[in-house]
Amino acid sequence: MTDSSPVIDLGVAPDRIDATDLLDDIEFLVARVRAIGSLSARHALEPHGLRVRSYAVLSLVCGAVSPTQRDVAEFLFLDPSQVVAVVDELQTLGYVERAQDPRDRRANIIRGTETGQAAYAKAKKSVIATRDETILKNLSQEERQSLTQLLLKVAF
Numbered sequence: 001m002t003d004s005s006p007v008i009d010l011g012v013a014p015d016r017i018d019a020t021d022l023l024d025d026i027e028f029l030v031a032r033v034r035a036i037g038s039l040s041a042r043h044a045l046e047p048h049g050l051r052v053r054s055y056a057v058l059s060l061v062c063g064a065v066s067p068t069q070r071d072v073a074e075f076l077f078l079d080p081s082q083v084v085a086v087v088d089e090l091q092t093l094g095y096v097e098r099a100q101d102p103r104d105r106r107a108n109i110i111r112g113t114e115t116g117q118a119a120y121a122k123a124k125k126s127v128i129a130t131r132d133e134t135i136l137k138n139l140s141q142e143e144r145q146s147l148t149q150l151l152l153k154v155a156f
Helices: 026-048 052-061 069-076 080-092 114-133 141-155
Strands: 096-101 104-112
Touching: 026 052, 026 114, 052 069, 052 080, 052 096, 052 104, 052 114, 069 080, 069 104, 080 096, 104 114
Parallel strands: none
Antiparallel strands: 096 104
C-alpha cells in the first residue's frame, strides 16, 4: 500500500475468541472475508472515483465478452435496476457504452470504452496491491491459488 493508504483493521484476534462456534461457520467466515475485502477495495478505489459495485461492472464489461445488462445483473446477483444505475454512472464518466445486442434487439450489451479500459487497468492495480497487502498478506502464492480454486468451486 502507498503511504496514504489507510491500514485495514482486521478486528479482534481469533485467539481472544477461540471458543466461538463462528470460527467453524463457513458462511460467517466467508461473510467476514467479504466485508474485509470490500472495505479494502473501497479504500483502493476511492482515488479512482469508483465504488466496489461500479468496479465490478467495469471489470465485466472491459473483458473479452460484451455482456448484456441482464448478464451483469445475474452474474453479480444485482437487481437489474441497480445495474442500470451503475451503467448510467459509468457511461456519464465515459467508461462504458451501450449497444444493441445483435442476438436480441431488446437487449443492450455493455462495452468498456478506451477511457474505461484505462481507468479499469489503473483501478485493478490498486485493488490487487491493496488486497495483497491486507486480506491476502498471510497467504503464500500457492495458498492464494488454492483459495481461488476452492471459491470458484463453491461459487459455480
